[in-house]
């Protein structure tokens with residue numbers, strides 16, 4: 667279902683916009699992913715950024731409703747679904763500059779900021795007059811190609827099926843998983859930080875190919891396809907990855923020789939520790955004021 671039909675099915679005006687406070691990497695990826703899957707058009711989008719340079723880029727890309735003043739934007743579009751997409755450390759100063767009652771008529775506010783709890787968000791937003799559910803959404807940059815493992819949690823279920831406004835955006839960006847908020851730090855590590863781990867692993871696998879004599883381009887294509895193929899096989903075969911690994915390691919063969927080196931280098935342990943470190947850092951960030 668397209669955005670305009672979906673908002674009407676939630677009892678809202680079909681002209682309801684998606685308003686992005688912050689138009690950086692993540693907001694850009696979410697918006698482009700949703701446009702590529704024909705869920706929204708550029709006209710559905712309203713975006714604010716800090717600098718004139720960023721605003722000029724958005725306008726050049728065909729997003730005419732671009733602002734550098736959040737109050738001006740929210741006065742012009744008071745009924746939109748608001749996505750807060752600034753860096754978590756800038757949230758406090760951004761929200762303090764919002765005028766009293768400015769979000770009074772907004773049907774839904776969603777934060778994509780890492781670490782900030784729904785409780786912190788609700789408290790900081792009190793003066794804006796927003797009084798509905800607080801939703802947290804954690805996408806990742808693969809949403810640009812419709813392959814983000816996006817996470818959602820909320821402090822109370824939004825009225826009138828309004829959660830579907832966010833789940834539908836997440837669905838067209840890939841998959842959408844709704845969790846309890848207490849699981850959000852760990853899930854963010856595995857879903858939102860992990861693409862960075864995997865980029866690093868693909869690059870390293872390609873480096874290995876170059877070392878073994880392959881041209882860089884071929885090595886990178888093959889490494890990318892290996893990750894894509896292995897992930898697809900795990901997802902579609904529903905076999906345990908350990909079983910799939912056993913099935914490709916023939917006795918005395920070349921694959922088990924490589925697996926031996928990975929085990930000696932403690933690759934499993936490194937990934938486990940990476941998830942733990944990202945989870946702990948997310949917890950730490952949530953305590954910063």
Ligand SMILES: NC(=O)c1ccc[n+]([C@@H]2O[C@H](COP(=O)([O-])OP(=O)(O)OC[C@H]3O[C@@H](n4cnc5c(N)ncnc54)[C@H](OP(=O)(O)O)[C@@H]3O)[C@@H](O)[C@H]2O)c1
Nearest residue numbers: 688689690691692715716717720751752753754760779780
């Ligand atoms: N990157 C990821 O993979 C990822 C994944 C999940 C969640 N997130 C979350 O997404 C949020 C944004 O991350 P990002 O990587 O997109 O950051 P980013 O590229 O630095 O973008 C931040 C954007 O916020 C704008 N901005 C700053 N202050 C503002 C204000 N007061 N009013 C309006 N706009 C303002 C900036 O404007 P200028 O362009 O003019 O500076 C910029 O467009 C963060 O909270 C992060 O935790 C990121």
